[in-house]
Amino acid sequence: xxxxxxRRLLLIVPTLFGLSxxxxxxxxxxxxxxxxxxxxxxxxxxxxxxxRTQYGLDQPLPRQYLTYLGDLLRGxxxxxxxxxxxxxxxLRDRFPATLELSFYAMLLAVCxxxxxxxxxxxxxxxxxxxxxxxxxxxxVSIPQFWFGLALxxxxxxxxxxxxxxxxxxxxxxxxxRVTGLLTIxxxxxxxxxxxxxxxxxxxLPVIVLAIGxxxxxxxxxxxxxxxxxxxxxxxxxxxxxLPERRVIAAHTLRNALIPSLTMIGLSIGWTLGxxxxxxxxxxxxxxxxxxxxxxTRLDFNPIMxxxxxxxxxxxxxxxxxxxLYGVLDPRISYR
Amino acid sequence: xxxxxxxxxxxxxxxxxxxxxxxxxxxxRRFTRNRVAIVGLGIVSLLVLIAIFAPALAPxxxxxxxxxxxxxxxxxxxxxxxxxTDDLGGDVFSRVLIGARYSLAxxxxxxxxxxxxxxxxxxxxxxxGGVTNEIIMRATDxxxxxxxxxxxxxxxxxxxxxxVNATIALALVWWPGFCRLTQGQVLALREQTFVEAARVVGAxxxxxxxxxxxxxxxxxxxxxxxxxxxxxxxxxxGLSFIGIGAxxxxxxxxxxxxxxxxxxxxxxWYVTFPGLAIFLAVFGFxxxxxxxRDALDPRGAR
Numbered sequence: 001x002x003x004x005x006x007r008r009l010l011l012i013v014p015t016l017f018g019l020s021x022x023x024x025x026x027x028x029x030x031x032x033x034x035x036x037x038x039x040x041x042x043x044x045x046x047x048x049x050x051x052r053t054q055y056g057l058d059q060p061l062p063r064q065y066l067t068y069l070g071d072l073l074r075g076x077x078x079x080x081x082x083x084x085x086x087x088x089x090x091l092r093d094r095f096p097a098t099l100e101l102s103f104y105a106m107l108l109a110v111c112x113x114x115x116x117x118x119x120x121x122x123x124x125x126x127x128x129x130x131x132x133x134x135x136x137x138x139x140v141s142i143p144q145f146w147f148g149l150a151l152x153x154x155x156x157x158x159x160x161x162x163x164x165x166x167x168x169x170x171x172x173x174x175x176x177r178v179t180g181l182l183t184i185x186x187x188x189x190x191x192x193x194x195x196x197x198x199x200x201x202x203x204l205p206v207i208v209l210a211i212g213x214x215x216x217x218x219x220x221x222x223x224x225x226x227x228x229x230x231x232x233x234x235x236x237x238x239x240x241x242l243p244e245r246r247v248i249a250a251h252t253l254r255n256a257l258i259p260s261l262t263m264i265g266l267s268i269g270w271t272l273g274x275x276x277x278x279x280x281x282x283x284x285x286x287x288x289x290x291x292x293x294x295x296t297r298l299d300f301n302p303i304m305x306x307x308x309x310x311x312x313x314x315x316x317x318x319x320x321x322x323x324l325y326g327v328l329d330p331r332i333s334y335r
Numbered sequence: 336x337x338x339x340x341x342x343x344x345x346x347x348x349x350x351x352x353x354x355x356x357x358x359x360x361x362x363x364r365r366f367t368r369n370r371v372a373i374v375g376l377g378i379v380s381l382l383v384l385i386a387i388f389a390p391a392l393a394p395x396x397x398x399x400x401x402x403x404x405x406x407x408x409x410x411x412x413x414x415x416x417x418x419x420t421d422d423l424g425g426d427v428f429s430r431v432l433i434g435a436r437y438s439l440a441x442x443x444x445x446x447x448x449x450x451x452x453x454x455x456x457x458x459x460x461x462x463x464g465g466v467t468n469e470i471i472m473r474a475t476d477x478x479x480x481x482x483x484x485x486x487x488x489x490x491x492x493x494x495x496x497x498x499v500n501a502t503i504a505l506a507l508v509w510w511p512g513f514c515r516l517t518q519g520q521v522l523a524l525r526e527q528t529f530v531e532a533a534r535v536v537g538a539x540x541x542x543x544x545x546x547x548x549x550x551x552x553x554x555x556x557x558x559x560x561x562x563x564x565x566x567x568x569x570x571x572x573g574l575s576f577i578g579i580g581a582x583x584x585x586x587x588x589x590x591x592x593x594x595x596x597x598x599x600x601x602x603x604w605y606v607t608f609p610g611l612a613i614f615l616a617v618f619g620f621x622x623x624x625x626x627x628r629d630a631l632d633p634r635g636a637r
Contacts, residue, residue, distance in 0.1 A: 018477040023489070030493040037493065133371070137625060141618040143569060145576045146592055146610030149599065157600035273482025277573050281596075291485070292577045295492045307489045311481045 012315060019311045024068050027304050040081040041298045078301035082294055087305040096180025098286030102271045104202055105209035113217030121225035132218055139215035144274055148208040148281035163201050165283035172197060205282040209274050213267035220263040224256040258329050265321035269314045365630040372626020378619025386435040393429035401584025409602045419604035430586035431612050437587045438616055441502050442568040446560055448506035449513050457517025462544050478511040484570055491579040501580035516559055520552040554631050561627040565620030572613045588613045
């Protein structure tokens with residue numbers, strides 16, 4: 001296991017390298033004038049020229065890439081024109097908000113998706129299955145940003161059941177920062193009222209972010225379950241007189257969950273991508289919102305920072321999913 | 336000489352043809368029996384008709400270009416304005432109808448461009464193998480690591496906002512899916528007996544790939560096209576919503592929702608109808624995609 005982990009970690013290096021090459025091309029080769037883009041829309045000609053020499057944008061591209069890579073390795077993602085902070089600091093401030101949102105969204109997606117997939121598979125081609133199909137296709141077809149606005153309109157503005165946006169009411173002081181996750185920090189600080197407020201603010205964005213992944217998990221698990229159900233060892237389990245509930249829980253579900261795990265891993269990436277739109281709608285102070293606000297101001301460094309951060313996060317998640325396979329499936333040995 | 340040797344292979348292909356036709360008929364029947372897919376096809380057909388005839392259908396076609404009628408601003412839905420009016424007094428119904436053109440055009444353009452980049456690259460990687468395959472496929476993997484909307488946001492802002500740039504950005508995001516699909520298919524087909532036979536009779540690499548391998552990848556590529564158009568439309572609308580795609584006064588649905596957001600909750604119709612249009616269009620395409628997959632992909636037809 002240790003040797004496998006080491007090899008798997010080593011394999012990440014070229015991937016990270018490729019990711020840096022991709023973001024380099026987007027930031028240095030795609031734009032007509034990268035210096036102008038880095039200086040921002042309101043910069044004068046002189047400022048653009050200064051930035052061009054200061055950042056070495058007049059150098060040959062391979063040398064520019066080496067400089068860029070060196071900056072990345074030192075954690076230097078440049079400055080944000082909008083906030084006037086280092087992008088790295090901004091990301092550190094905002095990432096917990098995105099993490100909290102994505103975590104609860106994934107939790108909801110798995111907790112709803114697995115039972116729904118099970119119901120669909122056990123009732124193949126009957127009405128619960130058809131209903132789950134229509135719900136699944138609707139869930140991946142609905143524009144997240146519009147669904148979010150609709151929920152705000154009905155549940156927040158009209159009925160006043162839930163807060164409209166943000167992580168906490170404006171006048172509530174956030175608990176002392178330990179993890180940056182308000183639901184944890186508020187409990188650590190012994191403030192159950194703040195915890196409750198944070199939960200209420202999470203409800204709508206979490207629902208909007210979760211439905212797409214939920215649908216994908218439901219449909220994938222249904223397919224995998226049906227495939228496993230036709231296998232000989234399930235017939236054997238039934239033939240030796242196991243109760244049906246045990247056949248499903250211990251034999252079918254466990255074996256179907258293994259291939260579905262890949263899809264759950266992939267949908268974490270989806271969820272992180274979805275934060276771009278969901279955070280914009282709910283004014284959620286995370287990295288998705290940060291990227292969008294920067295994009296509307298043509299502030300380029302933060303966008304590249306967010307792209308890199310999400311890329312790295314997904315690469316690490318894929319690693320964890322690979323390792324989880326071994327835990328769930330004893331047939332896979334890490335040698 | 337070369338044509339002489341290729342002749343038996345050609346007659347072999349001709350002998351297969353009748354079976355292929357009845358296969359197509361069976362797939363078509365499987366598709367038409369799927370009620371959900373037929374509903375999807377109905378929605379998509381309606382959308383295409385609306386896109387073609389929008390200027391004639393729209394009661395106020397000038398409003399699509401952002402004509403200002405200040406006294407009519409923000410009127411609720413009525414017989415004169417079924418979807419209400421926007422802040423400039425524009426008829427939301429007319430703008431939604433004409434907006435169908437932009438969504439469809441972007442959806443089709445992105446998929447066509449993505450195929451033009453991805454399929455040749457995938458075919459080269461799969462057929463050449465070795466280092467070429469490694470380089471192309473590792474690059475593909477890296478593109479696929481980053482969620483589509485994030486990468487499109489990055490490329491789109493590097494290119495600058497606008498509908499054409501957003502289309503280019505989306506195509507650059509979408510090609511890796513087609514590349515990986517084609518590569519996998521070519522890799523599997525390369526070892527088949529009929530491909531070996533073509534090689535033995537002296538067909539060169541380009542002919543083997545172009546005449547013998549690629550035609551056999553058409554089915555999975557068709558399935559992917561039908562599954563992807565809806566998602567392209569959805570992502571393009573998202574880009575416009577965050578300001579990277581279509582710019583006002585273009586009546587693109589995502590851009591309209593973005594404008595209407597400032598007039599929530601009192602002027603609810605402004606965000607509601609353009610968003611509903613996105614949902615219906617994507618839903619229709621996804622239902623068709625689901626049906627096409629079930630009809631063409633034997634594994635999916637459980």
